[in-house]
Amino acid sequence: QSALTQPRSVSGSPGQSVTISCTGTSSDVGGYNYVSWYQQHPGKAPKLMIYDVSKRPSGVPDRFSGSKSGNTASLTISGLQAEDEADYYCCSYAGSYTPYVFGTGTKVTVL
């Protein structure tokens, strides 16, 4: 399984929206509605932001939303805030033998 493809970086001003893409194949992203997104601040553990493509865990602001079309999933952050500056990783379920394939990661910069 190869890593899912994400843009290396995206940026936006406070209050704006940014969208991060995550491209895989029919064996992972396209084959299951089980894409999750993680936020990671420097030196910290990842935090689950979105699961099952578009569901938000309790406590995650509704500024974060997820979607999927074909082999590409997307994370949108609306109303960008300074604390949203972090690395973001997508992850797709890919079957029992290699259950989790992660994306290459995207650095979000708040200008």
Add this chain to the structure above:
Amino acid sequence: EVQLVESGGGLVQPGGSLRLSCAASGFTFSSYWMSWVRQAPGKGLEWVANIKQDGSEKYYVDSVKGRFTISRDNAKNSLYLQMNSLRAEDTAVYYCAREMATSIDYWGQGTLVTVSS
């Protein structure tokens, strides 16, 4: 509150062994699949291995098959990763993680493993 606390990382020479431990609390450990995920310095996340609730099923990423062994002790609420024949490319922060059906919902803070002579 779910807590996962890893230990056992450190500096080891190529070809050496190390055993990582993860102490779980705040949830019914025996009810969840558990995983190890690693992150090489400055790199992305890589799933390493996982284990079923009763330990009857275990899966590994190809690069560690035959070298790493995942195990658990439900009586001690603990997860383990035995790492043998370590290589420089195994250098990473290793995270213990809880699975929620088809995603990972909680992560520990990680323990650093450095393989170097």
